[in-house]
Amino acid sequence: MPKFIWLLVIATTISVTGGSFLWPLNTIYMHNELGKSLAFAGFILMFNQGANIVGNLVGGILFDKYSAYKTILLGTSLSLFAAIFLSFNHEIVPYSIMLILIGLGSGMTWPVMFAMAGSVWPEGGRRAFNAIYVSQNFGVALGAMIGGYVASISFNYIFIANASLFIVFFIFVLIAFRGMDEEKNRQMHTTVIEQSGKIQDKPAFIALLILSSGFFVAWFAYSQWQSTIASYTQDIGVPLEQYSSLWAINGFLIVLGQPLLKLFTDRVTSSKTHIYVGSVIFLLSFVVAMFAEQFTMFAAAMVILTTAEMLIWPAIPTLANNLAPHGRAGFYQGFVNSVAAAGRMLGPFLGGMLVDFFNIQVLFFILIALLFIPFATTTLYDRGIKYEKAIDK
Numbered sequence: 274m275p276k277f278i279w280l281l282v283i284a285t286t287i288s289v290t291g292g293s294f295l296w297p298l299n300t301i302y303m304h305n306e307l308g309k310s311l312a313f314a315g316f317i318l319m320f321n322q323g324a325n326i327v328g329n330l331v332g333g334i335l336f337d338k339y340s341a342y343k344t345i346l347l348g349t350s351l352s353l354f355a356a357i358f359l360s361f362n363h364e365i366v367p368y369s370i371m372l373i374l375i376g377l378g379s380g381m382t383w384p385v386m387f388a389m390a391g392s393v394w395p396e397g398g399r400r401a402f403n404a405i406y407v408s409q410n411f412g413v414a415l416g417a418m419i420g421g422y423v424a425s426i427s428f429n430y431i432f433i434a435n436a437s438l439f440i441v442f443f444i445f446v447l448i449a450f451r452g453m454d455e456e457k458n459r460q461m462h463t464t465v466i467e468q469s470g471k472i473q474d475k476p477a478f479i480a481l482l483i484l485s486s487g488f489f490v491a492w493f494a495y496s497q498w499q500s501t502i503a504s505y506t507q508d509i510g511v512p513l514e515q516y517s518s519l520w521a522i523n524g525f526l527i528v529l530g531q532p533l534l535k536l537f538t539d540r541v542t543s544s545k546t547h548i549y550v551g552s553v554i555f556l557l558s559f560v561v562a563m564f565a566e567q568f569t570m571f572a573a574a575m576v577i578l579t580t581a582e583m584l585i586w587p588a589i590p591t592l593a594n595n596l597a598p599h600g601r602a603g604f605y606q607g608f609v610n611s612v613a614a615a616g617r618m619l620g621p622f623l624g625g626m627l628v629d630f631f632n633i634q635v636l637f638f639i640l641i642a643l644l645f646i647p648f649a650t651t652t653l654y655d656r657g658i659k660y661e662k663a664i665d666k
Contacts, residue, residue, distance in 0.1 A: 277393045278404055280449050281386055285408040286415075287445060291356070291438025292379065293416020294431050297520050298424055299372070300500040300621065301507060306428055307365050311504055315625035317369045318500065321376040322618030326611040328380020333607020336385050337600060342453040345446055348381030353443045356436040363432055380614065384607035389453065391594045391602055402594070403587040407528055414524020421517020477596045480654045481605060484596075485612040487548075487650030488589050491555065492616025493623075494640045495582070498575075500621035501628050501636060502562065506571060515568050519575045526579045534583050544588040548651045551584030556644045563637040585647075592654075 274282075299321075303314040328348065335344040355374035358367065390401040416438075423430045498519075506516045538547065558578035565571045590609055597605035627636045 274400075274404060275394050278390060278401060281390055281393075282404055282408040284442065284445055284449065285386060285405055286412045287438060287442045288379075288382070289409045289412025290416040291412075291435050291442060292375075293413045293520065293524075294420040294423070294435045294438070297417050297499055297503065297517060298420065298428075298431065298513075300503050300625075301513065301516075302428055303365070303368075304504050305507060307368075309365065310629060311501060311625035312622065312629045313625075314504075315500055315620075315622035317372060319618045319622040320369070321372045322614045324373045324376035325380035325614035326618065328377040328382075329384050329607045329611040329614060330604075331607075332381035333384035333388070333604045333610075335381070336388050336607070337602070337604055340454055341385050341389060342450055345382050345385045345450060345453070348378045348385075349439075349443050349446050351375075351378030351381070353378075353436075353439045356432075356439040360432040360436040363428075376614075380610070383610050384604075387590055387606040387610070388602045391590075391606070402590045403531075406587045407531060410524040410527035412524070414521045414528065417517045417520030417524065421514040421521075424517070425512070425514045477598060481593060481596050481608060483650050483654035484589065484592060485609060487647035487654075488609065489612050489616045490643050490646045491552075491585060492613045493620040494555070494559065494616075494644055495578075496617045496620030497624050497636065497640065498578070499617075501624040501633065502571075505628075505633050506568075509566060511568050511571065519571060522572060522575050523579045526576060527583055530580075530583060537584075544591050545651055545655075547584040547588040548647065551581045551588070552644065552647045552651075553581075554578075555581035555585065555647075556641060557581075559637060559640050559644065563634065563641075 299318060300311070300314045303309045303317065304311055332344055332348060335347075352375050355371040355378065359371045363371075386405055387402060390405050394401040420431055420434070423434060503516060507513070541547070541550075554577060558574050558581060561570065561577060562574035565574055590606060593605045593609045594602060624636055627639065
């Protein structure tokens with residue numbers, strides 16, 4: 274991998290490790306420690322992810338039109354300020370406000386990271402995005418593994434640890450990414466001949482909308498593991514450190530499972546096929562979770578879920594990058610990240626309402642029905658592209 278990809282990988286690991294001290298425990302903290310309902314916790318997380326959507330779109334546009342380095346610095350600064358503030362005051366009002374600010378700041382950084390990965394190593398294809406994805410999940414594993422045990426001692430230490438890692442991330446970005454704009458400009462330059470086979474903006478964006486709708490459904494379902502399912506594990510007596518260890522299993526399995534994943538993706542190179550296979554496995558994970566009553570069953574469901582996301586999550590930004598017209602890579606990656614954030618935004622809120630008014634089993638049945646949608650969107654999204662290419666010819 275190019276040197277700059279390694280810098281992105283290190284930065285991602287640091288950032289996500291810090292964030293993973295907090296995000297898997299947000300619903301548990303608000304519900305169990307602050308005494309708020311699941312619907313209320315979901316409502317706050319909805320604003321957090323709403324701010325993340327705004328951040329993704331702003332970050333993508335600033336990447337394309339202004340400065341990658343200054344964009345990522347701005348986003349990191351916002352998150353750093355909020356994390357430091359939370360370490361001193363995390364009652365429900367400041368907690369809610371700072372969570373929204375963290376959503377905005379982190380939202381601005383991710384389209385820059387993904388767009389840079391695609392522009393610095395265009396020949397890497399899926400591997401460039403998979404490198405960021407793996408480093409994200411290594412950070413998740415470290416943060417969740419340590420965070421669960423720290424939280425079982427005191428939630429106060431979680432906020433301190435989160436702020437400390439954001440300080441390290443800010444310093445790393447400040448120093449290591451100074452040449453980011455030059456790297457972006459050098460790699461994003463292409464000739465008219467290279468661009469001659471590109472599709473027009475309108476069909477490409479329609480294809481992105483269709484593809485992303487399935488991605489939204491997948492994230493809507495996935496977000497339940499961080500909200501309603503998280504609270505459910507506490508209600509049936511699964512210790513907090515064991516719940517956090519589920520995310521450690523998730524992160525470490527993604528990192529350690531890369532050789533096996535590579536064996537599969539080397540033989541089956543189609544990103545669409547990766548989504549089809551991953552969607553089947555995704556469905557299976559929720560069927561297992563629906564009947565889980567002990568930690569071992571939740572762990573089995575998490576292993577199955579992780580296998581699915583290893584196939585689906587890197588495939589979507591890869592396809593989005595392929596669809597992106599010249600000079601629009603940042604916007605397309607920002608849009609994909611925004612769709613994921615929208616799933617994370619509405620998932621905890623609507624899922625929390627369903628559990629509050631009905632029960633967790635009703636939610637599982639609805640999720641399993643919804644998870645058939647990605648099959649249709651993956652089949653349909655590029656039909657307009659093929660039609661346009663046929664007309665062009």
